[in-house]
Amino acid sequence: MNQTVGSVQRGKVYVFVLRALGSAGRWWPFLLVGAVAFLGWEELRRIDLNQVRHSLHSLSGPWLLVASAFTVLNLALLGCYDLVTLEGSPVPRTARWGLGTLAFAWSNFLTLGPIAGPAIRFWLYRPYGVDGAVLRGAIVANIVAFAATLAVCFLASWGLHPALAPIFVVAILGLLAVLLGRLGGTARAPQWMRRGIAAWATLFGVALLDWILAACVFVGVVLSTGQPADWHDIVKMFFAGQVIGVISLLPGGLGSADAFWLIRLPIGAAAAGAALIAYRTIYYMGPWLLACLVLLRRGASAGARWLKPVPSILALLIGGGAVVLLASTASPALARRLRILEHWVPVGVVEVSHLVGALTGLALLFLARGVARGYREAHRLTVALLLVGGVVALLKGLDYEEAIILFALGGVTASQAPLFRKEGRAPWFGWTTIVIAALALGIFAVVGFRSYTSIEYQPSLWWTFGFTGHPDQVARFLRSLAFLGISAVAFLLYAGLRVPAPFHPPTRDEIERALKIHEECGTGTSPLMVAAGDKSIFFFGERAFAAYRVVGSYVVVFSDPTVPQGEERDFLEALMALAHEMDRRLVFYQVAPFWLPLLHDHGFSFFKLGEEAILDLEGFSLEGARWKHFRHAVNRLEGREGYSFTVVSPSDVAAHLPELKRISDEWLSTKEAREKQFSIGSFNEAYLTRFPCALAHDHLGKPIAFANVLTGPGRQELSIDLMRHSAAAPEGIMDYLFVKLLLWGKAEGYRSFNFGMAPLASVGEISGARIWERLAHLLFRHGEGLYNFQGLRAYKAKYHPRWVPRYMAYPEFWEWPLAVVQVSVLIAGGWRSFLQPKRGTS
Structure with missing residues (x-):
């Protein structure tokens, strides 16, 4: 017993000694x-x-x-x-x-x-x-x-x-x-x-x-x-x-x-x-x-993951180096150094060096964007310009401090060449470019004008040339400022007036190939909208495809890709390789919950767009109190006013195209609307003639409303895309068209009807929802005057459908606002329609 107590006491002493030594080791360098x-x-x-x-x-x-x-x-x-x-x-x-x-x-x-x-x-x-x-x-x-x-x-x-x-x-x-x-x-x-x-x-x-x-x-x-x-x-x-x-x-x-x-x-x-x-x-x-x-x-050559942020860090450093060069060029040089320089170089070299220094600073600010994105060409040009900037800093006034900074940045940037493998194809023109040009001019002007306050402006300054005199340096600043402004405007005009790469609609053969793949191994009706011709098609072998559109810096994939079961991961890898080759980032619009785990594994973030209304046709009829509203609408239009309903086969749609065009134009004029695209079809004769068309006729047999019918593979799903009526159509014509189409689909053996998505439905209602979805819920509740979100949800809800969530997947959490705006502008068909939804949407 005593031995046990003694062992415990010795153990406490040892622990105390070890802790003391550990503390001493921690503080030893400072003590010494x-x-x-x-x-x-x-x-x-x-x-x-x-x-x-x-x-x-x-x-x-x-x-x-x-x-x-x-x-x-x-x-x-x-x-x-x-x-x-x-x-x-x-x-x-x-x-x-x-x-x-x-x-x-x-x-x-x-x-x-x-x-x-x-x-x-x-x-x-x-x-x-x-x-x-x-x-x-x-x-x-x-x-x-x-x-x-x-x-x-x-x-x-x-x-x-x-x-x-x-x-x-x-x-x-x-x-x-x-x-x-x-x-x-x-x-x-x-x-x-x-x-x-x-x-x-x-x-x-x-x-x-x-x-x-x-x-x-x-x-x-x-x-x-x-x-x-x-x-x-x-x-x-x-x-x-x-x-x-x-x-x-x-x-x-x-x-x-x-x-x-x-x-x-x-x-x-x-x-x-x-x-x-x-x-x-x-x-x-x-x-x-x-x-x-x-x-x-x-590390860059070995592809070390810890070097992934290096391009962004280098871009910040290069931007800082550009600011240093601009400020140095705009500020007066030291007279003592200019006197030394005067013995070695002619005044023309100093004058040209100031102009080149200003232009190099502007170019480095532009190129920093390309470096941040990992462009190979931007990296090479940046290294060359950093070395040029270092030489210019010496020639314009022996500013060796700035030269050391620029040479060091050039060495660091050159050492990371293996990280820059992308081909830069993104458009240079945009608000960011304008802001960069304005920033460069602002820095140069502010530094220069604050540095030369003692000299009164005179027009003759523009033609003053010399080495060390204060008026000589003011003249160099004014010429460099003008040259910088002209260069910035010229670059913006060049970048802005370039013809952008046009969207090439898919060919008829490509559309036929995609529809055949979907018929063999696809589900649902949304992929059928590839026939609208307003989306590009990515094929993966002979059994998978996705419809997409390039907008800004994103490749936006519409709805669920058609992929055989078990090949989803390989398909995603190929799709991501396509986006990487195009120097764009992937966004998935209106994807089903099935895709979320796969996209999550690739680092995507998610935003709930709304809910899709799916009606099981087996339980739909006009019998009973649940459906009496629809029963009365059908009886009123058919029994009292003599209206009728037919579904025209694809081969017969062409004969009705003039009437359908008249109805569509009247509908657009009444709504003060323009055609949309991407997620909603537009009036396109080739598109309409590929699928059946539901028609509502008045008592004279004249068509007054239509809807093109999308028929999914295996009669699993039925849906519509375009649904329009003439100005003379009575109230309730859309309900009539829907109800008759639902009964037709049930009779034809279709299992369900897809009413499409109710945007922002059930989004951000819970207090613990993500910040973006809570903001979207505020728009859902208070934006009814502009977007009619609640009205659309209520209209579809009266058919008692089941609601299936649909999501948008985007690369990074912070990109949500950018991705949403880009996709919204794409769907609306332009900024005007996006900003004025009541006057520019269909």
Whole structure:
């Protein structure tokens, strides 16, 4: 019992110790930096940032080039770590060297050498099938050689005379190589230690050269300050700072090592600050940025999913770069830089550079849209223009800051070329293009006019040419503004006046092929509306098709595609490939609930459009109290007024076309309406003659109302599309036509009648419905004066149908307003009919 209590007490102590160590590990880097800063607080307080900036501009260019050269040699050497530790793996030597260099260049910025970056190594070596245990062993061996060499160099530089230090380092590393080589030959040695003495000696040799070259970079940067310093003292400070950086666990020793160097380097705090900025840039930041570009390109080539947002991010950055270039071109250049430029280039080059700079900024804003969409051509043009913009920034006023930004953006954008595979076919003209052009002109004008307030406008300014004078720069701004405005207007006119790709109606053979497929393996009557000829047809083999129309940036598929059971997923993949090839996004309009799981798996969002009214004909008759309203309407028109009803076969419809045309024109004129399209048919002789037609005749036998009848395969469903009456038709003629058609369909053996959809019926009624559907419900309740939603629902409800929901599927949640407007305009036949539904709809 006492032993149990003692074990519990010891367990609590262990838990407390582990938690304390965990907390200490979390706060250790900050504690170490704080300790270093506390010990050298007086020296740090005396740092003057203005002096640091002055020292930074005074750094010696040749010494910085020497430091850069040693950095390049060091990077080349870093790949040799993996050459040694992964010997015998399936990775070729050149690949090991390249991947090792890349991994070190990237991870060196995050900590020191191989101490970071295991994850990036696993990702890089994954395609070569390297065993995980082998790769982990190589990483541990690299860390051991790297850290042990640092420790030995640190001890030698601080404890021995400079003449003896190299001998000591080589001797100790040789002993370590022998020791590890012998231990690695034992049966119980871990994986990372299992290397021969020669391999360990080579690895320590690489690590030693690595640290020597790194120290040379540091020495070169410190000597570039021009301050007198002994190289041995600089080397001592270098290794001490690196040890502090490793112990601090901060990325690259940033902060901890820097604080130590600022305090202890024997060159003054300001010079030390400038040297450290140069050192961090040359040895850490530069290689890391290059490694990032290479890694991003490799990820793009491999199709990494985490790079999917990159085109949109690049578009934002490119847009920002364009704004920078426009603002830079509109603002005055520094007189000191212009005087330098005057000695090298003629004034004409400066003038042309301003014009090209303004035009390049505008073009980059336009191209950012194409980059966001993943267009290959837009990407290539953007890279070229970013490089042009960088050159122009230098030629117009030695604006090297803007040039660096544009060159860097060009490099980053070029590295992502594999992500841009689309052919850009979307129309360029639209409100977005107009807004972009206005934005470019606005930025340029606002920056320019606010920068040149001290000069009074005179017409002669337009013809003033010079280098450094203020009027010369005002003149350049005015000419560039005019040139930018003319270019923007010219582009908008060109884009707006281009003839758009026309819609090509399907051929007669294509319509016949689609109707045959539907007869063999389709259901319902909605797909029969492909015969209206106002939709394109996508065929998938010989047993599936879908009717669609391209509008704006969308491919809108009408109703349910006709697809054999079990082939829906393959059909969707092919349809999505078509949309991708056309550079459009898929929208499904009026699809049944059956398709929702399949579309959900492809990432679509859904909006309930309304409910379709389906009447089972077996239960319909004119008997009983339930149907007495319809019975009275039929008796009144047939018994009292002598009206009659017939269904004309497709072959006989042509003889009635003149009368049907007269009725249709009267109906459109009375309703002040125009024909619709896509989801509703229009008066089309070829369309009407493909199907039976229901006619209502007056007492003289003259047709006064008609409806074209859509007969589904296997007599499963009956429906109508066009239903119109003349101005002389009595009240109740539509009820009469419907009731007689329902009785005819029942007698002919049809199972159901489809009254079509009641838009927004039962949409968004529940408080927990989606925001878009709740907004649609408000329109359903309060938009009756314009759209008659409730009246249409009530009319169909009196036939006591069952209600089947219909949906719209669209790619992203936020696209609902765009997709709805585009489809609504398509159906209405134009913006006028869409905005004035009482004066432009059928």
